Amino acid sequence: MVDQSHSFYLTSSLQQKLSKLVLAAFCLFTLYFWPQRFELWLIQVVIAVAICSYFSYTIYRLKSYKSSFTLHSRNLFKFANNPNEFECKVLWVSPLLCAFYVLPNTEVEDQAGKSQLIIVWRDMLSDSNFRHLSRLLLYIRRNQASG
Numbered sequence: 001m002v003d004q005s006h007s008f009y010l011t012s013s014l015q016q017k018l019s020k021l022v023l024a025a026f027c028l029f030t031l032y033f034w035p036q037r038f039e040l041w042l043i044q045v046v047i048a049v050a051i052c053s054y055f056s057y058t059i060y061r062l063k064s065y066k067s068s069f070t071l072h073s074r075n076l077f078k079f080a081n082n083p084n085e086f087e088c089k090v091l092w093v094s095p096l097l098c099a100f101y102v103l104p105n106t107e108v109e110d111q112a113g114k115s116q117l118i119i120v121w122r123d124m125l126s127d128s129n130f131r132h133l134s135r136l137l138l139y140i141r142r143n144q145a146s147g
Helices: 014-033 038-064 127-146
Strands: 005-011 066-072 076-079 086-093 097-104 116-121
Touching (some): 014 038, 014 116, 066 127, 086 127, 097 127
Antiparallel strands (some): 005 066, 066 076, 086 097, 097 116
């Protein structure tokens, strides 16, 4: 593969919202396993309202979610609004989603310890862009394993 970089523009997606709903349902379902005592009932209701409020707010905020970045085949990652370059560590590539860590460069002092998990669902990008991102991440993973 020739050295190449590609820019990606992410928007919120249905799969992203559904994954938050599943996580919210799981958190609410764990309240079912609490002991059935009258004293704990009020605490359970407060926690359930807090969980519903938090996930409703995060799903509401996804309406305006937009992000863009550039990924280079030499394992360089750059956010559109950040002049610093980062290193990429691939976690998972599948037909449904791609997950990778963005690690700070050791040369830049103000980035120390600020790694970030990036999850890209399939419907956040067009089909061709998602395929290109998947191929680029698989190429990066292969180069990381061999070198």
